[in-house]
Amino acid sequence: MSLIDLANPTRFLALTARVLPWLAATTVILLTIGLYQSAYAPDDYQQGATVKIMFIHVPNAWLSMFVWGVMSIASLGTLVWRHPLADVAAKAAAPIGAAFTFLALLTGSLWGRPMWGTYWEWDARLTSVLILFLMYLGLMALWRAVDDPARAARAAAVLTLVGAINLPIIKFSVDWWNTLHQPASVMRVGGSTLDKSFLIPLLVMAIAFTLLFVTLHLAAMRNEILRRRVRSLQMMQASQKAA
Amino acid sequence: MTMSLGPYASFIVTSYAAAALVVVILIGWVMLDYRSQTQRLRELEERGITRRSGRNATELR
Amino acid sequence: MTALSALIRRDIRIALRVGGGALIGVLFFLTVVVLMPFAVGPDLALLSRLGPAILWLGALLASLLTLDRLFMADHEDGSLDLITMSRTPLELACAAKALAHWLAAGLPLIVATPVLGLLLNLDMVATVAVALTLLAGTPALTFTGMIGAALAVTLHRGGLLMAVLVLPLSIPVLIFGVAASQAVIVGPMTFGAPFSILCALSLISLVIGPFAAAASLRHGLD
Numbered sequence: 040m041s042l043i044d045l046a047n048p049t050r051f052l053a054l055t056a057r058v059l060p061w062l063a064a065t066t067v068i069l070l071t072i073g074l075y076q077s078a079y080a081p082d083d084y085q086q087g088a089t090v091k092i093m094f095i096h097v098p099n100a101w102l103s104m105f106v107w108g109v110m111s112i113a114s115l116g117t118l119v120w121r122h123p124l125a126d127v128a129a130k131a132a133a134p135i136g137a138a139f140t141f142l143a144l145l146t147g148s149l150w151g152r153p154m155w156g157t158y159w160e161w162d163a164r165l166t167s168v169l170i171l172f173l174m175y176l177g178l179m180a181l182w183r184a185v186d187d188p189a190r191a192a193r194a195a196a197v198l199t200l201v202g203a204i205n206l207p208i209i210k211f212s213v214d215w216w217n218t219l220h221q222p223a224s225v226m227r228v229g230g231s232t233l234d235k236s237f238l239i240p241l242l243v244m245a246i247a248f249t250l251l252f253v254t255l256h257l258a259a260m261r262n263e264i265l266r267r268r269v270r271s272l273q274m275m276q277a278s279q280k281a282a
Numbered sequence: 283m284t285m286s287l288g289p290y291a292s293f294i295v296t297s298y299a300a301a302a303l304v305v306v307i308l309i310g311w312v313m314l315d316y317r318s319q320t321q322r323l324r325e326l327e328e329r330g331i332t333r334r335s336g337r338n339a340t341e342l343r
Numbered sequence: 344m345t346a347l348s349a350l351i352r353r354d355i356r357i358a359l360r361v362g363g364g365a366l367i368g369v370l371f372f373l374t375v376v377v378l379m380p381f382a383v384g385p386d387l388a389l390l391s392r393l394g395p396a397i398l399w400l401g402a403l404l405a406s407l408l409t410l411d412r413l414f415m416a417d418h419e420d421g422s423l424d425l426i427t428m429s430r431t432p433l434e435l436a437c438a439a440k441a442l443a444h445w446l447a448a449g450l451p452l453i454v455a456t457p458v459l460g461l462l463l464n465l466d467m468v469a470t471v472a473v474a475l476t477l478l479a480g481t482p483a484l485t486f487t488g489m490i491g492a493a494l495a496v497t498l499h500r501g502g503l504l505m506a507v508l509v510l511p512l513s514i515p516v517l518i519f520g521v522a523a524s525q526a527v528i529v530g531p532m533t534f535g536a537p538f539s540i541l542c543a544l545s546l547i548s549l550v551i552g553p554f555a556a557a558a559s560l561r562h563g564l565d
Contacts, residue, residue: 087289088288088294089288089293091294091298092293092297095297095301118558138307138308145300146297146300149293149300150297152293170514177508177511180504180507181498181508184504185498190497190498191498193559193562193563194497194498194559194563197555197558197559197562198494198508200555201512201551201555204551205512205515209511209514212514212515212518212519215522216518255309255312258312258313258316259312259315262315262316262319265319265320265323266315272327272331273331275331276331
């Protein structure tokens with residue numbers, strides 16, 4: 040089944056109905072394994088048990104960027120290839136991405152309290168994720184501001200792609216700004232020196248959360264297709280009444 | 283199943299609970315949305331509004 | 344080429360005549376800067392420390408607010424359709440319009456900066472530094488803001504939505520603009536590094552802005 044076949048929404052719905060239960064089941068199994076492993080992961084010698092927040096923070100932070108990547112590809116699909124499902128995919132991904140970004144911020148600040156002594160530090164990573172969160176909210180506001188989905192789709196696609204080009208620039212600027220304003224006393228966590236006993240649960244959790252996103256995304260796309268059918272049927276009803 | 287979470291147990295528990303809550307809200311939103319959309323499609327079809335293709339809007343195959 | 348210069352001349356003339364919004368931007372800039380001492384107190388030492396940040400924020404908001412009408416007025420009187428259909432590439436036409444807007448609304452802000460610098464207790468060198476960073480940075484603000492203006496005209500929505508969409512994109516310009524001016528006033532960094540990055544940001548937006556605006560106009564107008 041190729042991308043062209045998926046352009047037919049009915050075929051896409053059929054595929055979703057077949058795939059979704061399996062995806063959901065795999066997600067549940069992997070999440071259980073990941074949670075079990077992270078519960079029994081050893082304490083970090085520096086951070087103690089708070090390192091457990093990492094297993095939930097890092098997957099969400101990864102998804103916050105991954106979802107924007109998915110939306111960017113979908114936006115290319117809208118603008119370049121005119122794929123009929125591309126804007127459905129972009130629209131369905133935005134709230135889910137915003138939710139994961141919110142979780143990354145929240146767990147990051149809960150992790151920061153024991154580590155830095157404050158809930159919010161204008162740390163480079165937290166700040167960039169905050170800006171990313173603002174951009175998700177802006178994108179959602181754009182989707183909500185216009186009632187014609189096709190018109191909103193193209194505008195949202197342009198904005199998503201501009202955002203994708205801008206995100207590395209913003210990340211770089213915030214890093215630079217942060218080193219300018221902050222003494223390098225902020226504890227750096229993560230990096231390549233992660234021990235295997237942390238790395239494996241982290242990877243399992245990251246894969247589990249990614250699968251969770253794929254599941255939710257497919258389900259939300261299905262809802263969006265149905266919503267558009269409702270819309271077109273309501274318009275037909277209105278025109279039948281008028282005639 | 284006793285784990286010692288150290289002095290910052292509340293932060294760890296809160297972050298896991300918040301993640302669980304947000305994920306549950308997402309799942310609930312997706313499922314309720316699906317239910318309401320299929321419901322509205324069914325109502326529209328009962329009123330005799332059909333798609334141009336003549337096929338059932340909620341039918342999947 | 345003549346078409347583009349005609350477009351630039353026309354836009355500048357419209358912006359500067361009665362009913363055009365270019366000079367209101369300067370007035371807004373002045374008002375925002377005058378508001379600041381009422382918020383932070385008339386402490387001259389504090390004001391001179393915050394000076395570059397205040398001037399940059401004022402210029403950012405002023406250029407954003409004037410951008411709202413960049414395409415809207417042309418859309419209302421129908422000339423935007425002519426521009427879209429003309430043989431001149433839409434990207435170049437967008438760039439020309441943004442350039443005209445910068446000349447009419449951006450340059451006056453930079454000219455006003457020395458006066459406002461006096462109010463904020465900035466010395467000569469600091470004022471020149473801020474004016475120089477504004478000169479290098481405001482094109483970036485205009486060209487990224489143009490994307491928002493193009494989205495606003497295709498969505499028939501302007502104002503707040505546009506500001507919410509565009510402001511996060513202008514964070515890098517703000518960071519490096521303020522950093523370069525601060526470097527002159529308090530050190531310890533050199534002025535050159537952030538200023539070159541600011542110029543680079545302007546050049547990048549010079550490329551991205553017209554393409555994104557043209558894409559959204561081309562797909563959005565029907």
